[in-house]
Amino acid sequence: MAEPKIVKHVVTNVSDGPKVLNALTVGVLAAGDSTDEPVEMTEAEYEVAKASGWFKFGTAAARAAAKDDDRA
Numbered sequence: 001m002a003e004p005k006i007v008k009h010v011v012t013n014v015s016d017g018p019k020v021l022n023a024l025t026v027g028v029l030a031a032g033d034s035t036d037e038p039v040e041m042t043e044a045e046y047e048v049a050k051a052s053g054w055f056k057f058g059t060a061a062a063r064a065a066a067k068d069d070d071r072a
Contacts, residue, residue: 007046008038012061015054022049029055034062 006024013019013029021027023041041049049055056065
């Protein structure tokens, strides 16, 4: 069986509450929090997290969340 493809993304929680991020290293992100570094996850974990609507991916999403925090 082939090894799962691994992807890396900076992840931002855009939901109203804390959410568990299933990745190679599982973590919990509070509302509006972003990972400091790209998180390793399988391609399947990424697709599920993306479909949830709870997370945005990439540094642009993290910067936007940080700007929102600055306005609060």
